[in-house]
Amino acid sequence: MSPTPTVLLVHGAFADASSWAGVVEELRGHDIPVRALPNPLRGLASDAAYIASAAAQIDGPVVLVGHSYGGAIITVAGAAENVVGLVYVAAYVPEQGESLGELQGRFPLAPLVANLDEWTYPVDGAEPGVEVTIKQDAFPDIFAADVPAEVTRILAVSQRPLSASVFTEPAATAAWQDKPSWAVVADADEAINPDVQRFGAKRAGATVIEIEGASHAVAVSRPEEVASVIRDAVRATG
Template identity: 80%
Template sequence: MATSSTPTVVLVHGAFADASSWTGVIAELQNHGIPVVAPPNPLRGLASDAAYIASVAAQIDGPVVLVGHSYGGALISVAGTTENVVGLVYVAAYATEEGESLGELQGRFPLSPLVSNLKEATYPVEGAEPAVEVTIKAEAFPDIFAADVPAPVTKVLALAQRPLAAAAFTETASAAAWKTKPSWALVAAADQAINPEVQRFGAKRAGAEIVELEGASHAVAVSRPKEVADLIREAVRATS
């Protein structure tokens, strides 16, 4: 069972999803007595979202392992510099370098089908012009985001998407916590949202311990929660 030195796992979801995407992973971790928090990711911009996640982590008593899915990986790379964060786990995620944007990291490799299947809308910004946010076109969502998740589930996920501020793609990361904190990475080998090459490149650059899941879609935390939780447990064991 958990002791006071067992790190708390903070699960950071990515774009086009919410914290419920971690449901299966949460159940697995709780079964092993690991404390878990799955905060909402505001999805409004790299710096502001990372500051929010850092604030969540800093208010937890004791050590924290930050886990980021997708865009959440860029957030933990920045928020991971928080003093009580002892490890980083990237799940089908961007592992950004200091001064690098998601667009730059992604642009080193062939673009995934996601890029041509985004739908733009606007949202109000107090005291400024409306800003642009993006979602995945509903008809393209199952293949791109969750090809290995049952169709009835993907229909719901497609309708319940949380949009990402388009500015998040061009904002540059202010830190790369993987330079000072140990990291682990799960590569979803059949990902159509983030090119698996992008995931591999970032994970190798970060010196992460890498696990690759054949046939796994971007929604790997939904389709393969046990394997995702196993890697997180490894990080918890190593940092306890």
């Protein structure tokens, strides 16, 4: 019998690895090995290289799970030899050579796009880079409308910024072309248009589960349902 795959959770923009806490608890309760890594959020190629390296150093098969921008990362990092499955959670699912800007440009833009603050950060030997966060007053409705207010207040002030370059950087490869995938669509998402999620998932041939009324922070608000899909992926690939 094949060993149980390790689940490697990859968070997206404006969040950190603690956003997977409820999912981690659910998976551990089913004796599934799991890791939740910090995502650098500095560029698609470099972020994917970091996650692919981490996956390659895990002994045994790996199921990569990506939320939001993390979906683009696992699409590229999933080419690592020991990755056996991909799970997309309210995520982008790009094609090889496609940027996130091109993918989401196929559909009406979500309210997130009009509610971003821009900041700069130093880049060695180059002009400062541009990074974005969600405006704090808009954060609850856009990112986490189904999460308790006392939690969203903390999430809003502890956002991790995303380099704006990720929206124009094409995906170097698309691991879903030859590895099985699953997708959780958050049908009340105001950060990534649910139709963007549906389109990418269908194109990838993913097994799709829609969660009614779920916000972009579906892993926080509905961890049991998200973990259930991940368990399906683990069972199918183990």
